[in-house]
Amino acid sequence: MAAAALFGAATPLAKALLGTVSPFMLAGLFYLGSGLGLGVGIAWRAFRSRGLQSGAHHRITQGELPWLIGAIAMGGVAGPALLMLGLSTTPAATSSLLLNLEGVLTAVIAWVVFRENVDVLVFLGMVAIVAGGVLLSWHPGQAGVPVGAILIVGACLCWAIDNNLTRKVSANDAMVIACLKGLVAGPVNLGIAIAAGASLPSAGTMTAAMLTGLGGYGISLVLFVVALRHLGTARTGAYFSVAPLFGVILSLIIWPALPNLSFWIAAVLMALGIWLHVRERHEHEHSHEFLEHTHRHRHDEHHQHEHDFPYAGDEPHTHPHVHLPITHSHAHFPDIHHRHQH
Structure with missing residues (x-):
């Protein structure tokens, strides 16, 4: 956002x-x-x-x-x-x-x-947000x-x-x-x-x-x-x-005018779409394959590993690390650790 x-x-x-x-x-x-x-x-x-000890x-x-x-x-x-x-x-x-x-x-x-x-819920949320964007930019005639x-x-x-x-x-x-x-x-x-x-x-x-x-x-x-x-x-x-909603809001600040009805309907549609996305809960048993990569992380259930460099316990931190195969169940998004088939 x-x-x-x-x-x-x-x-x-x-x-x-x-x-x-x-x-x-x-x-x-x-x-x-x-x-x-x-x-x-x-x-x-x-x-x-500079001079701080950490992984690559x-x-x-x-x-x-x-x-x-x-x-x-x-x-x-x-x-x-x-x-x-x-x-x-x-x-x-x-x-x-x-x-x-x-x-x-x-x-x-x-x-x-x-x-x-x-x-x-994600599909319906996308439809609502796009509908709001279309309405926001629609000028009849x-x-x-x-x-x-x-x-x-x-x-x-x-x-x-x-x-x-x-x-x-x-x-x-x-x-x-x-x-x-x-x-x-x-x-x-x-x-x-x-x-x-x-x-x-x-x-x-x-x-x-x-x-x-x-x-x-x-x-x-x-x-x-x-x-x-x-x-x-x-x-x-x-x-x-x-994004267009924020653009219109700033436009109204720069060039003051009373928002028309389509603005308020578009705002409601976009808010509905966001609400639908926030309500989503995708949870099922899934398997993680062996994976080695680098990104900023904390030591959560997906990041249980040792360090091959002096580690002071600071989190989050960044270094190359390995994910071993594991099968478990929890709510998740299709993030960099959950790109599995269904």
Whole structure:
């Protein structure tokens, strides 16, 4: 929800900046601000932890690199490019409506391709949240279906694939993943903007755009990756789909106006969807296969292991560790430890 709030808040701020900055230039500054800001955060974190005894830090393995490269290519390069091309020929109302497809496509790919389990409450919650998003962005009489709509649908598909690929590397350092996405997508989008004839804006506008990107694209993505680690793709995508609601709320603060009836109905639908998700309890006997990976953890029932380095008892902590085969029953989400078949 925090990731959705930050991302949703970036939309009205982007609208305020778009009057003086081209769409590709703005996207590039958003991503670059995200990558550079998180890079500074990673450097500061490393500086503060220097000299501390602990296990090895996160290292993206060679087998995970294709997933990460695919996620960056789809979500940081192809998605924004298709969106900007689609926006150039598609009415704003239609664009907002079509962007709700990202959550639906994310869930469909997770359920159909990656075989993530779906319960009735989760499915109904997704339907309610998406319905709220559609209602929130629906403007009767203004919507059309231009050719650019296909490009926007393509952008949503790219981001949905990005979300599912990112889940495959979500056990790694979320700040590093988000930082890499920003550092790649930023220069690519800036290059496209400059090639199209755009010029860099003033220093003040650049700073505002990069700070907005750090919050709405950087920190938001860090939280999104952590959510993928603990909730799975479809559920994380569903919660993230409430981002437009936060965008509208901030818009009403910046440009005061009395919310219309559709806003309140959409808010109720999204709240209903979240309530359905919170009520879910997925519990059954399941088996864990042998697994070795690295992520931030506490010594719960899934993490009973010895340490091959000086350990002072601090938790949570990060180091490579092994999970031995075990069969048990408890309530769980399709997180990084529960990706079993049903």
